[in-house]
Amino acid sequence: MLLPEKTLEAHDVFAGKLTMDDLETLIDFKTGRQKRIIYSDPDIYQLEMEKIFGRCWLFLAHDCQIGNPGDFIRTFMGEDEVLVVRQKDYSVKAFLNTCTHRGNRLCKADHGNKKSFVCNYHGWGFGSDGKLNGVPLEAEAYYNKLDKSKYGLIEVAQLACYKGLIFATFDKSAPSLEDYLGEMKWYLDIWLDAMPEGTELIGTAMKVELPINWKLPVENVSGDGYHLGWAHAGAMTVSSSSKLTDMEVGNTSVDNSAAVSVAGLNGHAVLAALDGKSGYAFYPDPEIAENYLGKNRENVIDRLGEYRGKNMWGSQINLTVFPNLQMLPGLNWFRVYHPKGPGKLEMWTWAMVDKEMPEGLKSMILNNVSRTFGPAGLFDNDDGDNLQAITEQSRGWRTKQMDIYTNMAIGGEHSRKELPGVVSNGLICEQNQRYIYRRWQEMMRANNWSGIPTYNSLEEARATEAG
């Protein structure tokens, strides 16, 4: 069963308080300006649920998490709770985690294996294919007249897999996942397709609830190399075994020619050092990882070509898939953000590794992901208070009328023949944040997917720029 057609329009959601004209003023892509109200306004948040989380391709699960028929993961698409279930024929289905009778939550476990899902309220039983199989007292109470085929679990509109990552969308008119990702695939492949066996998530999700608007950690990881040497000065002081683009604690120096910011990829973004090894700069004992890189680099060059194999594989890279998925090869974390209202989110972090990595390296990576970016992570623990404060500072009556800025390195955007997308120099650059907010605005004002532009190069990005 598919979702019913959406009938809600933007003006209904805004309930007369904000108009589409107001929406135009929230972001200025050219000058790198945002209205603070976008981090606190409940109407804007409701519109984000419809226009962004209701239409984009959202990450559900890694293939490896649901290997066997009946394996399931409970996750979220926006605030909608979703069960992702491996089928008997090894295909994957995803359903709203809700009983179609009286609306109870169907499954309360994070993950596991089930032949069927039985509702705790009245005992309606659904198969792992979503079909309603069992209704207690069907004859006595429904006189055998209940058409069970009409009460199956509600499925997502489209589901697809890209090199191990399972995504879904609630919008049947959304472009294919491959088109949605566009040239971002070229960058994702640096991790997902470097080694023949691909990747796997290890461990369970490290989940943290944060009083933060969902856009703030996304923009931070998408492009904000600027905060590293300052916000994380304490962590960098004690955990760096080598330098990342010659960045110094206290932001006293950096080599911006040693890295790139890449955006203009349908809203997706990349930050990448180009040295082929700095991904392991924040490991206390990087030798095992460096040996692994050395041993496999020729093979990776064969698979990805000279440029990605030499300059990018092994580098510190931040990959952002709009709107809420981020992964950092090298530091090896993989993260999704689930919005929980305008001022709250849940952040789920895993360690991701190449399947071929030796067990010792996998264990080292799991420990290091936890120690750097887990709930007690040396780096992660520096970000929460800053992003929480930005969220809270966007609530004050006078303060929320202010603008804030991502206007660093405007005019530095260029093309490079070896790299798809719009390129700027360095990890310290706010180009990517500007493009994230451009995409946000494009999604928010378009009534359907035909109004959302596609662009994968500077030329295309300029040709599709609004106003």
Next chain:
Amino acid sequence: MNEASVSKEIYLSLQQLLFREARLLSAERYDDWLDLLSDDVQYEMEMPQRRFREDRTQASAPKKTPIFNDDKRSLLMRIGRIKTGFVWAENPVNAIRHIVSNIEVFDSDKADEFTAYSIIEIHRSRLDAERKRFTAGRNDIWKKTASGFQLLKRTVALDDGVVLDSNINFFF
């Protein structure tokens, strides 16, 4: 498991030590705390998973994920970070209380090593009216040495399936 009860003297010594340790941690007296830890201390806490009771898919279950999986070197790294003075989240100081209760002490199979169970409740008062609370069970192994008891191993069982603070810049 050998859970032979210990002498009153041992029990009271370890009880007092756990209370003292809580006071040291609440006061951020980390050098004094480190003196209580064996050089080969193991300090562990894993991310809780919410699974069905009847779930027996052990083989395909996700590997356990640590929140802490520390030895003395990495604990020194954590404490070193706090001591840099660059951890802005801890300035101004966050008031913190470590409350220890339900202490039980047992003899172990090894001479001079004791198992201590306890429950820890941690309260932090952060900015303005913000208050955070953690509860966890602890399973310790303490060794009696010539210079006093030393912590060999602590396994912390956190209760929350979703961690409810944006940092854990403290110890359990």
